[in-house]
Structure formats: structure tokens, C-alpha cells
Amino acid sequence: MSLEINQRSSQGVSLVDLAGKITLGQGSIQLRDTVAHLLAEGNTRIVLNLAGVQYVDSSGIGELVSRHMTTRHAGGRLVLLHLPPKIRDLLQITKLLSLFEVYEEEAAALASFLG
Amino acid sequence: MSLEINQRSSQGVSLVDLAGKITLGQGSIQLRDTVAHLLAEGNTRIVLNLAGVQYVDSSGIGELVSRHMTTRHAGGRLVLLHLPPKIRDLLQITKLLSLFEVYEEEAAALASFLG
């Protein structure tokens, strides 16, 4: 598998640990399905942990945008944790960085939902 | 470099530690030059340590045969140490295994010169 996905939950927040590549085809589809599944079960507080992601293509960037919007439309929030520098560059190039809430600490990402 | 070569000497025997690939071109040429250099300096007791060699092509196998013969013609002996299984297979396929003295222990390879 090019993308490995592990799910945890903590304090009513769903943590999705991603590792590998989010690219056109398999990777993007897996991410879409995972978020759809969480929302369908009423889990609308989502942290995507990108620590293990080495590679995202334009399809993957589009997927992050779409998952962010789908979650918002479901009345929830999707935030990013451990954004690797190269993916940060990609978001910046396409003026998307300000769209996302980005955290460097898991505790901070979780705390953002307790406000 | 595809082939790394380190030289040591012990009890009047030259030990040549090889790591990487012995293939057509650079790798085969480096091995040839190393043995030529040893023989030119009168070092005719040679142990080739192949522990770090992952890959030998037919050119490299030919090079081993030629270096064995050159050393013998110079009145010396060239033996092999730590022959990896795949290279053993290659020598066997071409009926060359019995040509070489092969040792699994450095001490045994060195001792073979003390007879």
C-alpha cells in the first residue's frame, strides 16, 4: 500500500495517522473514504497527522482541501498535525496554507477542540 | 563509487576488503589495478574479502579468474574470504568453484599462508 492509515481517538477527537504517499489513485481514495467513514459515524472532530507522509501530489493536495470542506459542511473541523516542510511548501505555493489550522503538538491539536 | 576497496596487511599477507559491485567497467578495473599494484610491490599473498560484495556480473567473475591466474603466475596465491552465496552460485554455474580456495574465517585464510 502506498498510504497507511491508522485511526485512534482521544477526548472525543478522531486522530488519523497517515504514512506514505497521498497521490492520484489509491492514496487519495483511501483518505477520502476514511474521512467519509468518520463523518458518517458522527465523528466530526478530526486531526490528520501527516508526520509520516513523505509525498503528496496535486491530487493529494486537492484531497486535503476537499476533506477540509466536507468536514466543515458536516458541521465539524479538520485540522493538520505535523505538517512536513515540503507539504507546507505545496500548500503555500497554491495559497492554501491559511485555509488550514496546523499544529506541531498533538496536545495542542486536541486542545483546539475543547474551546 | 560502485566498488569500495580497503587494504590491510597482517602476518605478511595482504587483505583486500571489497564492498559494492564488481561489474563491467569501473568495478572490474579497480579490482584489476589493486591486484596489479600489490604484485608490483612484491605482495603475492592475497586474501580477497568479498563479505561486502552484493553483486558480481560475468565480467566480475572473469576478473576474479584473471586475478587468480595473474597472482599464480607471479608465484603467489590469491584466496577468497567470505564468499556470498549468490557469488558462490555464479562460480558453480561456470564450474569455477574448485579453482578457488575459499575460507569462511579470516584466521583460516591467513593460516593457509603459513604452511
Add this chain to the structure above:
Amino acid sequence: MTYAEQVVRLTIDSQLPLIDLATNLADQLTNLAGFDEDCVYWINMAVRESVANAVEHGNKYDSNKQVEITFVLAHELLTIAVRDHGEGFDPASLPDPLDPLNLLNPAGRGILYMRTFMDEVTYLRHPEGGMLVTMAKRRQPLASPAESAETVAPAHPEGGKSIGNVPRD
């Protein structure tokens, strides 16, 4: 390594899993050419985007149509040409992914990334049909003919960012 121009071409069927073959080949050639780690990464991505477009939009996943990726490694320049056998398109007609109205689109950013990571990107309709994308990246000229490719200085020895023009907000 000799200093003649080196030409390498890969032809693949229009299948997504085969795109990795093109990006891995790109990595080997950019490493051979002495590009630094960041450049290797971004050129890889430009190759992925262009080959993905050829498979997806050009050949429309038709496995009987091929994508040809040609790498030309010259003294000062790496050129990568990607050819498909689709209907072609007019790049001038594309929506601008940086337009606020398009920012949230799920797609449409690939060509922008290619233009950002490569020094030059041109789109041409191939005279025999299909699209031909040509991307070029300048390399650090080799120091001296006596040196081997392994000892060539990285393309960006100052270690700075290799992205040409990332907008910093």
C-alpha cells in the same frame, strides 16, 4: 561518466501504478546529474504531475495508448519531455488555480506546480497528435572534465531552497 549528452526514454502503458517507474527513473537521472536533494524531490514531482496528466487527461486511462517520457541530460540542462496520444488541450484556456474563486477546487494545481519547480515548461500539440509537455531545469555545469559524475558539486551548493518562486505570504 562521459560528457556527451545522455538520452533516456521510458514508454509506459496508461496505468497509474506505472507512473512510479517514471519518477524513479527521474530520481536516478537527477542524482546522476548532481542535483541536490530538494531539486531531486521537486523534479520528481514535476514528472509525476506531467505523466499523471498524460495518463488521466491525455490518454484517459486507455491502456492501449502509451506515454513517452524522454530525459535529455546535457551539460547545463536537464530536459524532460512527456508525450501522450490524447486530444490535446489549450493551456491558455485553463482556470487560474490562484484565483480566489478557484482556491477550493479539488483539482487544477498540477501545471502550476510543474511551472514552479521547473525553470521552463512549454505545452505543444504534437504534429502527429497528442500533447507534448517539455520541462527544463538548469543544472550546475560540471566543474572539470577530469571529475567523475559522482564528485560533481550539487546544483545548489549554497543549500538554499530549490523552489524558484514560492509565494511567501
Add this chain to the structure above:
Amino acid sequence: MTYAEQVVRLTIDSQLPLIDLATNLADQLTNLAGFDEDCVYWINMAVRESVANAVEHGNKYDSNKQVEITFVLAHELLTIAVRDHGEGFDPASLPDPLDPLNLLNPAGRGILYMRTFMDEVTYLRHPEGGMLVTMAKRRQPLASPAESAETVAPAHPEGGKSIGNVPRD
């Protein structure tokens, strides 16, 4: 992965350092095809030997002449064809490297290795000039269309030696 036949072709200039591109591509395809580790290694070597012959004996290191390596991954068989643009030769006229008189020769073992590691090797003079070597290796048929390539059983699940006919003395 789809189950259609996959065709991949690499074209390289006749330079020794570019042979690695062909063997690395072979590794990716044999892994994708589900061959076990030993098979991957020996097929790699058959590719190296055949491409080295094309560069050295066929094209005689003429950098203006190319070598084309075509991989066809079908359901039951991986076929690898190597084409050069040299004068060609008659394989039947070659000295036998296992003849006691030839055992100590510095060269002449490449084709024997190719024949040992592959299930079939044929040499043809290409009608348009040059030599065409075609090598085939049987693969374990894919278990079920529902399975992805990643879960395919290795070609030799018993874990035995993958060399067809190593003489054991």
C-alpha cells in the same frame, strides 16, 4: 493493478553507467509481478548481462546508437527483449564456457548466465539490423482478480532456489 498486459520500454544511449537504469527498472517490474527475492536478483543479472552485451559488443559503445529494453508483463510470463543496432552475431558459433579449455577465459560467460536464470532465451537478427535477445521467465499466475498486486504470492512460495539448473558438483 489491472490484469491487462503491461508493456514498458526503456531506451538508453550506449553508455555503461546507464545500464543501472535498466536493472533498476527490471527490479521494480519483477517486484510488481510478485517474483520472490532470488528471482528478482537473477532476472536483474540477466538484464545486466544482455544490456551490457548490447552496449559493448552490439553498439560498441557508440553513444549515437541506442539500446531498447522492452518488458512485457503478462498473466503468466515476464518477457524482456533487448535490441541493439550493431552487426549482430551467430550464437551457435560461440565457444562453450564450460569446455575445460575455456574455463579460465576472462570472458564469455554472460549468455550462459542468462540461459541459466531465465526460462527461455532466444537470439534473433532483427530484420532492420542489430540483435534482438528475448528472455522469458514464468511467473506464478495471480491467485484471484480480487487481489491486488501487493498481495500476490511469490513466484516460488516454497522458498526454494530460483536458479533453474545450477550444476552441483
